[in-house]
Amino acid sequence: MFLPPLNPQLGLRRQLKTIVFRIPTRESPQKPAPPMHDPASTWNTLKDILPGTDNTVATRVSENEKRVLNVFGAPHFALLPRPEPHRSPSPYEYFCTVNESASHVEQPRLSVTKLLTDAWCELQTFYDVFAGLPSARSARLSSGTRHHENLEKQAHPRVDARRVEKQIESAAQKHAPEAVEVLFGTPMAAQLASQWSEHVTMRLVEMADTCELREIHVHGFLDLARGSLVTDAAHVRAAVLVNGVVDLVRVDASNHTQREPWLEEGLLLVDLSCAIPRAKATMTALSKDHFVHVYDVKTRQNDTIPAQRSVLDAARRQCMFYSRFLADLARDSNYAYQSWLENGRRRRVEPDAPLGTGNATELLLRHFETLALDYLRLARGTDLGFDDFDNSHTHRQKQNVDGPEHASRYTLSDFVSAAQFREMLAALYGQDSPFLELDVTPLFSAWKRPLTLRYFAARAGQTCNILEAVVPGSVGVEYHNMHTRRLLKRMHFALDGATLTAAVQHAASFWNGTRLPTATDDMKRCVYCLYKNRCPVKNRATEKVGERIYRLCESQDGACENLHGA
Structure with missing residues (x-):
């Protein structure tokens, strides 16, 4: 065994110490999962981050919104999707397969008014189709x-x-x-x-x-x-x-x-x-x-x-x-x-x-x-x-x-x-x-x-x-x-052949699903929309709200301790 040299001033030999420690054989406990998102409790924070957010209480997903989310396999807390073109089924296929109006399932067809997909908001029309809703009779x-x-x-x-x-x-x-x-x-x-x-x-x-x-x-x-x-x-x-x-x-x-x-x-x-x-x-x-x-x-x-x-x-x-x-x-x-x-x-x-x-x-x-x-x-x-x-x-x-x-x-x-x-x-x-x-x-x-x-x-x-x-x-x-x-x-x-041809092509591309549905640029039309709480256009800012919350919490001492699992 190697012995350290004597200290000539003290005339003593340095004593050795043995340190014993144990390496754990089991895994460390997992970090606690972050808390589930609670729209109601975080609403005030959202309003601070997004001053322009509509001043209403966050609502649960509606039955119609849930139907659309289910069709596209999206979670119920998500915004409504805008699927890529050429996705199956097409709007027409779904309209004639899943529809509260049994007549359209038994006798597939469209009406002239159904060709006017963008008369109000084409995105709303799109969601109506995938919610299986018939034309409302007010x-x-x-x-x-x-x-x-x-x-x-x-x-x-x-x-x-x-x-x-x-x-x-x-x-x-x-x-x-x-x-x-x-x-x-x-x-x-x-x-x-x-x-x-x-x-x-x-x-x-x-x-x-x-x-x-x-x-x-x-x-x-x-x-x-x-x-x-x-x-x-x-x-x-x-x-x-x-x-x-x-x-x-x-x-x-x-x-x-x-x-x-x-x-x-x-x-x-x-x-x-x-x-x-x-x-x-x-x-x-x-x-x-x-x-x-x-x-x-x-x-x-x-x-x-x-x-x-x-x-x-x-x-x-x-x-x-x-x-x-x-x-x-x-x-x-x-x-x-x-x-x-x-x-x-x-x-x-x-x-x-x-x-x-x-x-x-x-x-x-x-x-x-x-x-x-x-x-x-x-x-x-x-x-x-x-x-x-x-x-x-x-x-x-x-x-x-x-x-x-x-x-x-x-x-x-x-x-x-x-x-x-x-x-x-x-x-x-x-x-x-x-x-x-x-x-x-x-x-x-x-x-x-x-x-x-x-x-x-x-x-x-x-x-x-x-x-x-x-x-x-x-x-x-x-x-x-x-x-x-x-x-x-x-x-x-005046009758305009070019306008009619374009209208036919526009309607066909909506119903066969070869293009994305367009949304209205007039947000006043959203007031009575069935999908306003989950619309990806009206609520576009919320797509980045998670990142903003993270940055806000990170800037405050200890505000995000639980979120980091520390």
Whole structure:
């Protein structure tokens, strides 16, 4: 062993010391986790750091916000995400898969208003889609709907629908409940038949006399991948159906072409096989110096007009979509016919399935003057005069493709007798109505050709073609006070093909998810937004608040001791 030398002054040898220590074999305890974030307790600190922060108490995540966060796998304390483009599912895929509106899941489609994604705030629209929310129906919207209905009744008076419904309900009570289900068939088939007959066929035929109509149904097909509208029948099945209702269509005319009233055997009945060609000839004559103008009617609570530029631009684009859809349906009767058929298929209605005889009776009572002669044609097996429809029946008879369920006996007598029907007709139109002079007994025997949605598609396709020669003119928006019913202002816009093309591409890229949704730059619009507490734009400053808190704590002696685990 080595010994240190002696200290010569002391004469002593230095003594050695042995130090013993133990190395721990177990791990040191982990540092304590930092405390969970408590929005309410840290709010005062946040206000000191961010003086501009909204002076409200932090709230819990809402159910709608939670849905969006769950879709994108984000924690519930996070801000709502703005996912990168091309993420699956796309907004349209999700809209048609998870939606509180079962109709859009069962019958995937869009509306023209859904194409106006940035009318208010596109980011809000995006979150609405991924929250699975249907379009909200407010009391204000209901009031606006009533105003539209009043305008429609003034322009197109009809027999009171409630009186017809009472007659039908009374007749239905005479049948067993299980029989009533068969007699009224598929509700959607009856709804489309009613809409297409009244809001397409009848309105367009009347337009040749009045040069004006209200509430006409139109549609188009949008190719989301290409960002363009489909205009040929061969490609509509691969595109997205877009439905719309035009509030007002007017043919601008200073001189109306006079035409003879439609009479049949001295009765005030419309023979569509004659009326449609005659109406087209009238509109073709007018087309030399007249144009089709499309308007949308907006209702207001007071006498003010929207000041937001995005709202006004959206209204203009909305009318451009309507004008384009109407022009596409008008240019070719075969395309229009095929597209109406495809519209029905998208709504899960088989075009050649017979309409319930209860539904057929109700439609006839509502629109006797327009449908009676066509009903008789179908019952007798007479052609309508529209080759695409007439030939399809001949082909189906030869190929026997209808099947036994479609070949069964079809007659209105399954629902009411001829005598009962005449009583219902008299109750609605009066005992002296000339309608009672028409012999409708063939309708209560076996029909040669049953009433189907294909018939209504054929007449709708024909009547759309009435406007073939009339060039689309301007589009416009009318603002009405819904309470006083006063017209506040009528705004006109020129049709702009470039604007419409850009609008189509903009809407398609939103719904197919190939671009990020944009947010409004007007924070006043955030007041009533369902996502304002978690919006990444409105709360953009909070994305850096953690770093600011850290720096603030670090600058204070011992303020961050717990956060550092010291």
